[in-house]
Amino acid sequence: MIIYQIEKTVSVEEFREVLVNSTLGERRPINNHETLSKMLEHGNLIVTARDNGKLIGIARSLTDFNYCTYLSDLAVDENYQKMGIGKELIKQTKLKTPNAKLILLSAPKAVEYYPKIGMIKWDQCYVLDNVEDLK
Template sequence: MSASITYQAEPELNAVDFQKLLIASTLGERRPVGDLERLEKMLAHADLILTAREEGKLVGIARAVSDQCYCTYLSDLAVHSDYQNQGIGKMLVKLTKATFPLANLILLSAPKAIDYYPKIGMKKHAHCYLSVPEDPIY
């Protein structure tokens, strides 16, 4: 892991910076990166925004929603493609867990990251369900 990476909570993160990182990490393939207003809302309603920066440059983010005592949903974990495989994502996950130590950490993996999470100690759960906005509930 690079010694020059700094980690901090950034509740006021700029939506444009968030957008650029999502695109640079490939997570933008599954996020509404063309809709800055929606990205602003995603940031505004998060309970936790942790960032990783190198000399001021945003290189990683963990964005989570949490009740702070039972469940924390890690909505986004993104690391700039040029900075992957340096332990930045793992540190962001550790810091997210440490922020809400009583809560279960839950996430939906991006297809390209399915093999990553078991490597850092997370367990696959067989009982996850998803309903996207256009899916009706009967």
């Protein structure tokens, strides 16, 4: 039985394992313990999915709980994908921030997934990695 819950703390090791076991690990700093630790420390809404205690899914968000929720990491272990776990993690995140617009940037392999579950695609997104790039 899969249990969904809000968790204040998730270990770096568990977080890393679910990232590695999902396709999201391809785009996250899975070998940088300090960065993973800070990601968990500063994510202020973490929804987990556990199967007999094992972390099999996570939705890590940054939110003000009223205007916007940025769902920055949505990872589901590949052995548990296509079972509705990702959708339920999104649902539980939204239920905790009902007035806030839920925003996420899709991983390339998941671009087709989000419209299927009812999310609306927006083309307006910009990224800045280095402050020196500002003109």
